[in-house]
Amino acid sequence: MSALEVHELSAGYRSTPVVSGVSTTVDTGGWLGIIGPNGAGKSTLLKAVAGLVRHSGRVLVDGRPLTGLRRRDRARLVGYAPQIPQLPVGLTVTDYVLLGRTPHLGLLGREGPADLAVVGSLLDRLDLARLADRPLATLSGGERQRAVLARALAQRAGVLLLDEPTTGLDVGHAQALLDLIDELRRELGTTVVTTLHDLTLAAQYAERLLLLDAGRVAAEGAPADVLTAESLSTRYTARVTVLRTPDGHPVIAPTRS
Numbered sequence: 265m266s267a268l269e270v271h272e273l274s275a276g277y278r279s280t281p282v283v284s285g286v287s288t289t290v291d292t293g294g295w296l297g298i299i300g301p302n303g304a305g306k307s308t309l310l311k312a313v314a315g316l317v318r319h320s321g322r323v324l325v326d327g328r329p330l331t332g333l334r335r336r337d338r339a340r341l342v343g344y345a346p347q348i349p350q351l352p353v354g355l356t357v358t359d360y361v362l363l364g365r366t367p368h369l370g371l372l373g374r375e376g377p378a379d380l381a382v383v384g385s386l387l388d389r390l391d392l393a394r395l396a397d398r399p400l401a402t403l404s405g406g407e408r409q410r411a412v413l414a415r416a417l418a419q420r421a422g423v424l425l426l427d428e429p430t431t432g433l434d435v436g437h438a439q440a441l442l443d444l445i446d447e448l449r450r451e452l453g454t455t456v457v458t459t460l461h462d463l464t465l466a467a468q469y470a471e472r473l474l475l476l477d478a479g480r481v482a483a484e485g486a487p488a489d490v491l492t493a494e495s496l497s498t499r500y501t502a503r504v505t506v507l508r509t510p511d512g513h514p515v516i517a518p519t520r521s
């Protein structure tokens with residue numbers, strides 16, 4: 265549905281540069297994983313692409329610059345789920361996930377059967393249906409994280425930017441979420457960009473990885489080419505062995521000295 269282009273993007277806070285001259289493209293229906301050590305600038309890069317922090321450079325969706333678009337128009341093109349979301353107090357899970365449909369509602373702002381169907385199906389897929397009427401404040405950490413992602417997915421934007429979507433999820437729920445995202449990109453052509461700390465999961469789901477270090481692109485390419493023991497030792501100061509799953513995906517195993 266939408267291809268993403270990022271040209272020479274730089275961003276920072278006050279006078280401190282955090283991301284410097286990042287360029288990349290993601291094809292329609294592609295999945296780019298952004299990896300890198302703590303503080304490398306992954307979240308800042310994602311926020312800049314989403315237009316949420318000041319930046320220079322250009323971000324285009326299907327060849328159209330995002331700068332200058334009205335919020336509602338931008339929200340139809342780009343969905344974003346932050347690493348640490350601010351949750352509204354008092355809303356139920358259903359009402360919160362329905363907020364994701366806001367850019368699609370008509371003048372009266374009332375949701376219709378199609379919006380409720382999108383939300384219902386996401387609640388089912390993310391194991392939230394039994395929590396549909398619960399206030400957000402009463403959810404566990406992993407349940408809350410799944411509600412935040414359900415809201416972002418409900419937006420049905422062409423480009424989906426997800427900051428650490430599997431944080432706080434157990435392995436089963438993490439897989440269910442990543443499988444659902446994979447399905448959306450295959451069926452609807454959604455273009456996906458995620459930051460991920462779990463390098464083994466990143467290698468299994470992302471088609472390409474961009475390794476960010478000190479705000480710059482240190483490597484970009486197929487997971488097997490980016491995730492080498494040498495680059496992980498240099499960039500993360502980590503001792504790891506790179507193993508392989510039977511179907512050839514890299515598995516990053518930390519080793520004790």
Ligand SMILES: Nc1ncnc2c1ncn2[C@@H]1O[C@H](COP(=O)(O)OP(=O)(O)OP(=O)(O)O)[C@@H](O)[C@H]1O
Nearest residue numbers: 277282300301302303304305306307308309347459
């Ligand atoms: N609002 C802010 N004001 C000032 N500095 C910030 C702000 N947000 C982030 N930073 C700084 O920018 C740098 C990059 O932060 P960012 O959150 O983008 O890194 P990250 O790669 O996502 O890190 P992590 O893996 O720890 O989540 C860090 O040094 C951080 O302290």
